[in-house]
Amino acid sequence: MLTHLQKLEAESIHIMREVAAEAENPVMLYSIGKDSAVMLHIAMKAFFPATPPFPLLHVDTTWKFREMIEFRDATVSTLGLDLIVHINEEGVEQGIGPFSHGSAVHTDVMKTTALKQALEKHGFDVAFGGARRDEEKSRAKERIFSFRSEDHRWDPKNQRPELWKIYNTRKSPGESIRVFPLSNWTELDIWQYIWLEKIPIVPLYYAAERPVVERDGTLIMVDDDRMPIRPEEQVEYRKVRFRTLGCYPLTGAVESSADTLTAIIQEMLLTKTSERQGRVIDHDQAASMEKKKQEGYF
Amino acid sequence: MAHQSDLIASDILAYLKSHEEKSLLRFITCGSVDDGKSTLIGRMLYESKMIFEDQLSALESDSKKSGTQGKDIDFALLVDGLASEREQGITIDVAYRFFSTDKRKFIVADTPGHEQYTRNMATGASTADLAIILVDARKGVITQTRRHSLIVSLLGIRNVVLAINKMDLVRYSQRKFETIEKDYREFAEGLGEGHGVKFDITAIPVSALKGDNIVTSSQNMTWFEGPSLLEFLEEAPAGENLEKAAFRMPVQWVNRPNADFRGFSGQVASGRIKEGDAIRVLPSGREAKVNRIVTLDGELKKAVAGQSVTLVLDDEIDISRGDVISEAKKPAEVADQFETTLIWMAEGPMLPGRPYLLKTGPKTVRATITAPKYQINVNSFEHVAATKLELNEIGVCNIATDQQIAFDPYTDNRETGAFILIDRLTNATVGAGTIHFALRRSANIHWQALDVNRNLRSNLKLQKPAVLWFTGLSGSGKSTIANILEKKLAAMGRHTYLLDGDNVRHGLNKDLGFTDADRVENIRRVAEVAKLMSDAGLITLVSFISPFRSERRMARSMMEEGEFVEIHVDTPLEVAESRDVKGLYAKARAGDIKNFTGIDSPYEPPNNPEIAINTVELTAEQAADNLFNYLLERGIIDT
Numbered sequence: 001m002l003t004h005l006q007k008l009e010a011e012s013i014h015i016m017r018e019v020a021a022e023a024e025n026p027v028m029l030y031s032i033g034k035d036s037a038v039m040l041h042i043a044m045k046a047f048f049p050a051t052p053p054f055p056l057l058h059v060d061t062t063w064k065f066r067e068m069i070e071f072r073d074a075t076v077s078t079l080g081l082d083l084i085v086h087i088n089e090e091g092v093e094q095g096i097g098p099f100s101h102g103s104a105v106h107t108d109v110m111k112t113t114a115l116k117q118a119l120e121k122h123g124f125d126v127a128f129g130g131a132r133r134d135e136e137k138s139r140a141k142e143r144i145f146s147f148r149s150e151d152h153r154w155d156p157k158n159q160r161p162e163l164w165k166i167y168n169t170r171k172s173p174g175e176s177i178r179v180f181p182l183s184n185w186t187e188l189d190i191w192q193y194i195w196l197e198k199i200p201i202v203p204l205y206y207a208a209e210r211p212v213v214e215r216d217g218t219l220i221m222v223d224d225d226r227m228p229i230r231p232e233e234q235v236e237y238r239k240v241r242f243r244t245l246g247c248y249p250l251t252g253a254v255e256s257s258a259d260t261l262t263a264i265i266q267e268m269l270l271t272k273t274s275e276r277q278g279r280v281i282d283h284d285q286a287a288s289m290e291k292k293k294q295e296g297y298f
Numbered sequence: 299m300a301h302q303s304d305l306i307a308s309d310i311l312a313y314l315k316s317h318e319e320k321s322l323l324r325f326i327t328c329g330s331v332d333d334g335k336s337t338l339i340g341r342m343l344y345e346s347k348m349i350f351e352d353q354l355s356a357l358e359s360d361s362k363k364s365g366t367q368g369k370d371i372d373f374a375l376l377v378d379g380l381a382s383e384r385e386q387g388i389t390i391d392v393a394y395r396f397f398s399t400d401k402r403k404f405i406v407a408d409t410p411g412h413e414q415y416t417r418n419m420a421t422g423a424s425t426a427d428l429a430i431i432l433v434d435a436r437k438g439v440i441t442q443t444r445r446h447s448l449i450v451s452l453l454g455i456r457n458v459v460l461a462i463n464k465m466d467l468v469r470y471s472q473r474k475f476e477t478i479e480k481d482y483r484e485f486a487e488g489l490g491e492g493h494g495v496k497f498d499i500t501a502i503p504v505s506a507l508k509g510d511n512i513v514t515s516s517q518n519m520t521w522f523e524g525p526s527l528l529e530f531l532e533e534a535p536a537g538e539n540l541e542k543a544a545f546r547m548p549v550q551w552v553n554r555p556n557a558d559f560r561g562f563s564g565q566v567a568s569g570r571i572k573e574g575d576a577i578r579v580l581p582s583g584r585e586a587k588v589n590r591i592v593t594l595d596g597e598l599k600k601a602v603a604g605q606s607v608t609l610v611l612d613d614e615i616d617i618s619r620g621d622v623i624s625e626a627k628k629p630a631e632v633a634d635q636f637e638t639t640l641i642w643m644a645e646g647p648m649l650p651g652r653p654y655l656l657k658t659g660p661k662t663v664r665a666t667i668t669a670p671k672y673q674i675n676v677n678s679f680e681h682v683a684a685t686k687l688e689l690n691e692i693g694v695c696n697i698a699t700d701q702q703i704a705f706d707p708y709t710d711n712r713e714t715g716a717f718i719l720i721d722r723l724t725n726a727t728v729g730a731g732t733i734h735f736a737l738r739r740s741a742n743i744h745w746q747a748l749d750v751n752r753n754l755r756s757n758l759k760l761q762k763p764a765v766l767w768f769t770g771l772s773g774s775g776k777s778t779i780a781n782i783l784e785k786k787l788a789a790m791g792r793h794t795y796l797l798d799g800d801n802v803r804h805g806l807n808k809d810l811g812f813t814d815a816d817r818v819e820n821i822r823r824v825a826e827v828a829k830l831m832s833d834a835g836l837i838t839l840v841s842f843i844s845p846f847r848s849e850r851r852m853a854r855s856m857m858e859e860g861e862f863v864e865i866h867v868d869t870p871l872e873v874a875e876s877r878d879v880k881g882l883y884a885k886a887r888a889g890d891i892k893n894f895t896g897i898d899s900p901y902e903p904p905n906n907p908e909i910a911i912n913t914v915e916l917t918a919e920q921a922a923d924n925l926f927n928y929l930l931e932r933g934i935i936d937t
Contacts, residue, residue, distance in 0.1 A: 001321060001536075001541075002321075002322075002602070002604045002605065003318060003319060003320060003321060003322075004320045004321055004322035004398075004402070004403040005318070006604070006605070007322045007604055008322070009606075010565055010604055010605050010606040011565075013565070013606035014550065014565040014606055017550040017551045017563055017564075017606075018550060018660065020551060021550055021551050021619055021660065044594060045593065045594040045595070045606075046563075046606070047551075047553065047563075048592070048593065048594040048608070049553070049555050049559055049561075049592070050553055050554070050555035051555075133394050133396070134396045140393040140394055140395060141391045141392065141393045141394075159391065160726060160727045161417055161418070161420075161421045161643050161727050161730070162421060162727075163420065163421050163424040163425075163716070163718055163727075163730045164424045164425060164712070164713070164716045164718075165425070165565075165713075166657050166658065166659065166716065166717070166718050168657065168718060168720050168725070168726075168727045170655075170720060170725040171725060172724075172725055183394070184394065184396070184405055186396045186398075186403075188317075188398075189403070192314060192317060192318070195314060196318060262310045262311060262314065263310070265310060265314065266306060266307070266310040269306045269310075269313075270306060270307065
């Protein structure tokens with residue numbers, strides 16, 4: 001009798017092999033976070049002794065934590081994988097950034113638009129993403145194989161029925177598919193699997209003394225000197241960690257002393273706010289994620 | 299998320315260890331609109347403490363704003379997903395929810411109880427180990443209950459919980475509960491006699507709203523001695539039977555990183571396999587032994603149902619994606635014609651004779667459906683005569699595939715007995731089916747290999763066979779042009795035959811009318827005839843309206859590569875109608891002829907015909923000349 005994690009792992013492997021066999025030009029979106037770490041780990045298992053027959057794609061907004069980039073490069077070189085890094089150069093030329101333009105514009109230009117650019121530039125027809133159905137209400141209805149129209153939009157009312165584990169991967173010209181092999185994992189499953197399989201994760205998940213400022217009730221880490229410090233603000237060192245990772249100006253730190261994996265899981269289980277609260281982009285109205293997804297945000 | 303377990307705070311390692319051993323149960327909840335399904339699921343999420351503090355405060359404020367429970371928490375709001383649904387107060391699609399107890403992780407398929415119910419329920423049921431059938435204690439077994447039970451049975455779920463809900467509204471009456479349970483058991487007896495499975499039923503009286511018998515035994519129903527719903531779900535079998543079945547592994551991926559390694563990757567669908575076991579590959583029937591079971595975590599001595607592995611065999615036999623590796627002594631069956639139960643999921647109807655793609659596991663083949671033997675009325679279970687299936691209808695049909703595939707009857711194996719149908723033009727998933735058995739017809743008729751073959755026949759005639767397929771509206775000039783072209787070819791001593799739509803309908807196809815289904819069959823037959831004629835070495839001219847792309851595509855796919863020439867006789871409707879050589883348009887406009895192409899039946903022009911003829915600019919003679927030159931250029935004829 002398999003345990004729940006063994007079943008979830010086997011299901012994810014099955015999904016990845018289906019994509020590898022049927023897609024023309026697949027890619028794995030690698031965001032460097034814990035879900036990506038699990039997805040990548042499973043991809044290594046799915047094709048062993050071969051390496052995964054697709055490259056990784058990181059959409060770099062140029063505002064990621066420096067430790068994330070170091071971790072990314074180290075991981076890719078250890079595993080011997082192909083990595084494509086895409087930056088929206090037009091956005092860079094226009095000087096788009098979270099401080100100057102706010103989170104909405106920054107995310108739209110440097111993340112959503114950049115992702116579309118990258119997929120189109122390389123002609124990827126299928127992209128793996130690490131999203132889970134338990135993350136957020138609208139995700140609960142998304143298929144494992146989720147179709148996007150030519151302009152990368154998601155139509156929640158027109159999804160293909162997905163029966164058994166038979167995936168219909170056929171698409172019309174211009175359409176692309178997002179595939180979510182971790183659909184049925186929960187946040188606890190992810191952490192438990194990382195613990196069980198000893199999967200390396202970015203050190204930012206562990207508590208450490210880090211320079212932060214408190215801004216609008218959120219602790220923002222001063223990761224480089226692009227961050228403008230307001231007159232009333234003070235940079236102070238506090239023992240903090242991150243529950244999710246993204247652009248450093250948009251990712252709130254939490255004060256914590258959890259500096260081991262088990263302590264993180266313990267804290268996660270005892271904590272009283274759900275995962276996405278740390279992300280500044282979700283703080284608008286309730287249906288925000290559904291709207292973003294229809295527009296092509298992953 | 300506040301798991302109750304004190305272990306989290308006191309001994310996190312022990313907690314993680316205990317959760318490592320958790321199993322997984324997938325179930326589906328079925329109920330009609332007001333049975334309290336969302337409330338039940340919301341209640342289970344709430345009771346298993348899978349709700350975060352921030353979600354809870356949002357829930358409390360939402361309940362006051364748009365809830366239906368006055369000041370109390372409306373658990374249904376927890377599971378309402380999409381914004382459009384929240385506005386309409388309905389659930390429109392299958393959603394998946396997750397919760398866990400100390401013993402198990404659960405995945406719940408939450409499916410709507412109203413329109414699209416068949417499609418969505420079948421989707422949710424296809425992956426479920428167990429079904430909860432929800433009944434309102436005030437209403438008892440109603441039409442929807444029967445309908446839900448039929449679908450659950452057809453999808454092969456044996457383990458069923460009859461949750462009799464809203465017991466608080468019938469004063470927790472034991473008599474009420476027992477009457478409904480008895481009614482349901484009597485009705486369910488009949489289910490196993492069709493093509494579904496027989497249920498193993500557990501009835502539990504609950505109140506999702508008040509929390510009775512959900513987690514712990516209810517103090518309001520001390521007369522009930524069975525388990526609470528969650529207690530039962532924690533102990534119910536979760537796919538153990540699969541391990542006992544015969545070994546099957548559909549091959550997803552041939553793993554060849556280098557010349558020294560050749561492995562076959564897949565997820566074990568059923569049974570178990572160990573090193574040294576003899577296997578048979580289907581449909582080829584070749585046999586070998588398992589040398590190694592390879593994973594990144596080291597080689598395994600054995601693998602069981604559900605595991606994703608890579609098998610290395612002792613013999614270099616030819617295996618490709620879609621083949622099924624099975625136990626040598628208990629192999630899967632192989633056939634190309636089947637009786638099946640088919641659930642139709644598309645807006646357009648299923649048309650017999652139209653080619654679809656059939657996907658079972660990783661294997662995709664072409665398939666055609668013969669007319670339904672009967673349709674199953676989902677409310678009365680009656681068998682009704684039918685010529686096609688509409689959206690959300692269920693029928694029993696025979697299906698023929700263009701090649702042999704490995705399979706098991708669905709009631710024996712849900713993995714190797716299931717398939718989906720895909721529309722070749724829209725790529726939509728249009729149907730889902732379960733295989734009952736193979737039709738022996740195909741096994742006993744072998745293809746006779748003949749010594750005089752098509753090459754020899756066409757060489758004797760000093761020509762290349764071709765099928766010149768004229769498509770266009772009635773009165774567009776197809777037959778006129780085809781007739782002139784045939785005369786030119788005959789004058790050169792070429793061997794030809796002209797199949798004319800009207801003429802064939804006087805003989806071979808005189809039993810067919812003009813419905814969509816009959817039009818499909820009309821084209822299938824004439825395409826088969828054209829195929830025989832080109833096999834005989836002839837240049838065949840086919841002059842048929844042939845209004846649908848998919849049938850023309852089918853005809854093309856039946857011929858040898860390069861042999862099919864699609865000729866679009868492109869005459870605008872106004873022009874054809876104004877010519878109205880046979881007076882048919884006038885009759886159609888007057889309503890004397892039904893289903894007339896261009897008037898009340900669609901014509902789908904070719905996207906990429908080999909050649910298009912504009913009959914407004916060209917005379918029939920010029921058009922035939924153009925075609926003649928085209929055949930010369932293509933080398934189909936020479937001078």
